[in-house]
Amino acid sequence: MDKKEEPMTYSDAVSKAASAIYRFPLIEVEGIPLRSWIANSWSLISAFQPDPSDLLIATYPKAGMTWTQEIVDLLLHDGDAEVCKRAPTDVRIPFLEIQSPPPIPSGLDLLKTMKPPRVIKTHLPIQLVPKGFWENKCKVIYVARNAKDNLVSYYHFDRMNQTQPEPGPWDQYIHKFMKGKLPWGSWYDHVKGYWREKENRNILYLFFEDIKENPHREILRIMRYLDLSLPDDIIDKIVQLTSFEVMKDNPMANYTFIPNTVFDSSISLFMRKGEVGDWINHFTPAQSKMFDEDYTRQMADVDIPFRTSI
Numbered sequence: 001m002d003k004k005e006e007p008m009t010y011s012d013a014v015s016k017a018a019s020a021i022y023r024f025p026l027i028e029v030e031g032i033p034l035r036s037w038i039a040n041s042w043s044l045i046s047a048f049q050p051d052p053s054d055l056l057i058a059t060y061p062k063a064g065m066t067w068t069q070e071i072v073d074l075l076l077h078d079g080d081a082e083v084c085k086r087a088p089t090d091v092r093i094p095f096l097e098i099q100s101p102p103p104i105p106s107g108l109d110l111l112k113t114m115k116p117p118r119v120i121k122t123h124l125p126i127q128l129v130p131k132g133f134w135e136n137k138c139k140v141i142y143v144a145r146n147a148k149d150n151l152v153s154y155y156h157f158d159r160m161n162q163t164q165p166e167p168g169p170w171d172q173y174i175h176k177f178m179k180g181k182l183p184w185g186s187w188y189d190h191v192k193g194y195w196r197e198k199e200n201r202n203i204l205y206l207f208f209e210d211i212k213e214n215p216h217r218e219i220l221r222i223m224r225y226l227d228l229s230l231p232d233d234i235i236d237k238i239v240q241l242t243s244f245e246v247m248k249d250n251p252m253a254n255y256t257f258i259p260n261t262v263f264d265s266s267i268s269l270f271m272r273k274g275e276v277g278d279w280i281n282h283f284t285p286a287q288s289k290m291f292d293e294d295y296t297r298q299m300a301d302v303d304i305p306f307r308t309s310i
């Protein structure tokens, strides 16, 4: 049999591209630092035309995207765990703006192969989301995570993900986060941008901490937003299937499908801790004070009910 006829898995494609993987530099698009591969394809990405039935899940990096992807996929498939293991997360729910060295398929390539309604992932701040999503009144779920835990998670991710810029020492990383000098820009502007538009644009705005505290309640909110109606025992099943412990062992949701040359698991795991309040193990009291003072300044113009503990 001709070997070329065998379809290449996502994992194989990433392995094949390994020699072209390095810590990609950032290039600004409308003032937002993005990985060079994304910035260089910006005109294609911003021209993407969704279908009105498509659903967008948006988060700042490391704010609960994968968790929400799994919840949504299970809700759309009546809690069927096997169907939701049909492919890795980013193949089931393509990452709109991701562009990587070939043969890794881009988010746009994957979307072309799927018929609407599709679920689409993005980390873009609201002003960079392709206009078509708003023109077509697509549903959008936004998940926000408190700044300190989000920063800690991003720091460990940047250590292990060999396509992200080098994080540097922890103390300097805190300042990069505060200045928005990380891929996808400022956390502060990101969470504020979607917050301000949530009513105007019918965005379901959720918090990582709320999902952790009461997943059943928050999954019901997502279910209603999607105009679905599932019995309570299925919701309980989804709560269980999307617990940190179960997802950590699910090879189609825990990113072990990305080879170690790209996500170096000897440094940190993608499914690292999944907790609220881990920041306390990282910030010194002085760093915490400095961060909080800056936070008060940067967030003075909004009142978003973030919680750093539950």
Ligand code: PPS
Pocket (backbone or CB within 6 Å): 059, 060, 061, 062, 063, 064, 065, 066, 067, 149, 152, 153, 154, 156, 242, 243, 244, 245, 247, 270, 271, 272, 273, 274, 275, 278
């Ligand atoms: S990404 O790369 O931006 O899409 O990452 P993202 O999925 O947004 O964030 C990864 C963090 O979410 C945690 N996570 C979970 N926490 C609790 N429960 C479940 N089911 C879950 N799934 C993912 C994951 O562990 C990362 O957080 P940290 O704090 O680093 O552990």
